[in-house]
Amino acid sequence: MTAFPLTSAFLIGSRRSLRLVERNLFVYKHGWLVLLSGFFEPLFYLLSIGFGLGALIGTIPGPNGQPIPYQLFVAPALLASSAMNGAVMESTFNFFFKLNYNKTFTSILSTPLSPGDVATGELTWALIRGGLYALGFMGVMVVLGLVVSPWVIFAVPAALLVGFAFGAVGMAATSFMKTWQDFDLVQLVILPLFLFSATFYPLETYPEPLQVIVQLTPLYQGVDLIRSLTVGAISPILLFHVAYLLVMGFAGLYVVSRRLDKLLLQ
Amino acid sequence: MALAPAYSGIGRVFEHRLVLYLKTFRASIFSSFLTPILFLTAMGxxxxxxxxxxxxxxxxxYLAFLAPGLLVATCMQVAAFEATFPIMAGLVWSRVYHAMYATPIRGSDxxxxxxxxxxxxxxxxxxxxxxxxxxxxxATSPLIVLAIPVAMLTGLAFAAPIAAxxxxQRTPEKFAAIFRFGITPLFLFSGTFYPVESLPAIVQPLAWLTPLYHGIVLARGLSLGTIGVSPTIPLALVHLAILLGFIVVGTFFAVRLISARLVRG
Amino acid sequence: MTETLAAASAPEVGASPAPGPLIHARGLTKRFGELTAVDAIDFDVAPGESFGFLGPNGAGKTSAMRMIGCVSPMSAGTLQVLGMDPIADGPRIRARLGVVPQQDTLDTELTVRENLLLYGRYFGLSRAECAKRADELLDFAQLTERAGDQVEHMSGGMKRRLTIARSLINEPDLLLLDEPTTGLDPQARHLLWDRLYRLKQRGVTLVLTTHYMDEAEQLCDRLVVMDKAKIVAEGSPRELIERYSTREVTELRFAAGVQETLDGQLEGLAERIERLPDRVLLYADDGEAAVAAAHARGLEPETVLVRRSSLEDVFLRLTGRSLAD
Structure with a gap:
């Protein structure tokens, strides 16, 4: 709950970084279709997997262990994983392109903006996008009757937190990448996270030792956090999820700022 | 210099792609194995x-039901990728197809x-x-072997028209739309994960319009060994004919539009 | 017929008397919808000669080159390349052409040497033959040390040299170069000219387009000046200068605002006078005499430059505009 004001205060703290957001807005004026399409992907997944496949499954054990409809189970997980996907796309492929090909940043840095401003500005942009998608997705959940607890209000800031954590780490990783081939590694990390973070079925499906490993992975934090908020299963473990994602995000930001200093101010 | 026979131009173009592929061969093979393992483990x-x-x-x-669907759907995704960015690279970015076209190689090659x-x-x-x-x-039937060419044909049924x-195109902008509004929905709604019969009755006929559905029905019938019953042989032939139809028409347009683009410069 | 032609113009054989032109064009026309890019031009290119299209951007040079290269069908007229019809025999003609396009078309994902090898394969050469020729051409293009480098990371000059090397892999009878040095720095241009000059000496037939008059003067035995889709003059660089200009040119630059007040004071100073926005050109065989005459009339230019006439002056005379426009 405290996540949203904290992160946004940090990000928007630097006013100059907003110039970067403006730049992105300007670029996307021409690519609004691409922008809009980001909203449809999780929606398609919800309709197909949640309802189509859900019809074959019926109910499945929720965060408290009590059975809930499969749509309700999978919708928050899709919200979390699309927040991850969106943030990773923006912070890896697009960020790499800007860093190495477009030379956008090099020209920006001949202005009073610092590398830290660049990093936070890019991330803020990714989060604004992610926030809009999350709001849209919540709207769809309301329409489809997938809202059962008032705590669901915090699902959108929680999705932003997931985006922040993955976006920051994604940028940090990208600052070390040299060729497009390195991005195969990104897919190699993202796909297993998407499939195995208790996204499509409960954690208890795994044998005990595997459960522990899954519980330590980053997307699981987001999935369990948003799912628990959605069904109103509030427990102290949620604070751990929030702390995990915050630490991950700030660590990523710290690394990327250091790296950008090195890469851009030679 | 004696001019090489007509078919060899196609061979030279093929060779070019092969040389490029061999550069990233290992990573590609690795992910070709890994992707089905991950999907079958998680979903299946x-x-x-x-x-x-x-x-x-x-x-x-469910594992046996899902596996052939994912096989065919994966081929669709690979085909859609191969038919978009590499074609644009050759015609617009590095313009290597224009370099080829300055040699005896023809647009159709x-x-x-x-x-x-x-x-x-x-x-x-x-x-x-x-x-x-x-x-x-x-796989419950040895006929799974025949699901391989079916998956390939399904992929080509996408690749040919998408390459056309x-x-x-001059920029890749619309490719993102193809993937988001074409390939991903097809992946999700064409019977990969559950029978098309679970969809609302009004949208079911739409599945017939897509090559993916026909490929999945065929591959599933082969992998489960139910072909002859579900689908029946005549129906299976109809599915196959539709796939071939997409390939023939798509190839016709791919040849015409790629040639036209090369002439325009 | 075509076989003897090929033999006559093959680089190794040298210049034996040629039985006919390598390119023969009459009324050659290219239209794109309403726009006429090439308007009924006539020219011939003989074996062993170095032939140029000189003109500003948009004059129709590239369209003409693409028709000769058999990658763009003509809209009207006659065109024969190597004695064959580009429409019916496109691939057969292209098998004997070398093409250096205006925009690089190198395969950036491949190394320098791989670019040569694969390009040779497009001509149906065996792998062994490709390897042999690639090594020779790397040496010729002074790229042997860069053979294993990725093309993506090379300088513009190196890419052009590689493109020229690539165009020679099939030992072409005719080499087509479209703006070969546009966008290169002076040093890279001179290096490239040196390579092209060597090819010329070996007897390779060159056809090139350029909007640089110095390039045309350096490389062309004979050229046509193109403007607005038409050929406006033809000849060797020397002939064109003799015909359309004087031996020397005097350039006078005046202080800001002075040039506009000179009405009537310049007449008779030279055979011909051109007023450009920033300077006045006096065309007279004796430049120093023209300067003296100007001073005698009390003119006080800020700077005076006497130089030899160039193709730039020819172009100005023919079109009233400068090449750089």
């Missing part, structure tokens, strides 16, 4: 346990050589996927 085994608990598929395990390469690449991807399916014990479209 993990989620499958909850589907099987309901006996929703009339005795067929460039179109057909690339499609031949895509067929080969799909065959590779499908074969690896089929091996993984067999290792998972998810790619030849008309």
């Amino acid at each position: 085994l993990g989620l499958g346990a909850y589907v099987d608990a309901n006996q929703s598929l009339g005795g067929v395990s 460039i179109a057909l050589g690339n499609l031949a390469w895509m067929g080969f690449r799909l065959l590779l991807v499908a074969s690896i996927f089929a091996i993984v399916i067999v290792l998972f014990g998810a 479209f790619a030849a008309t």
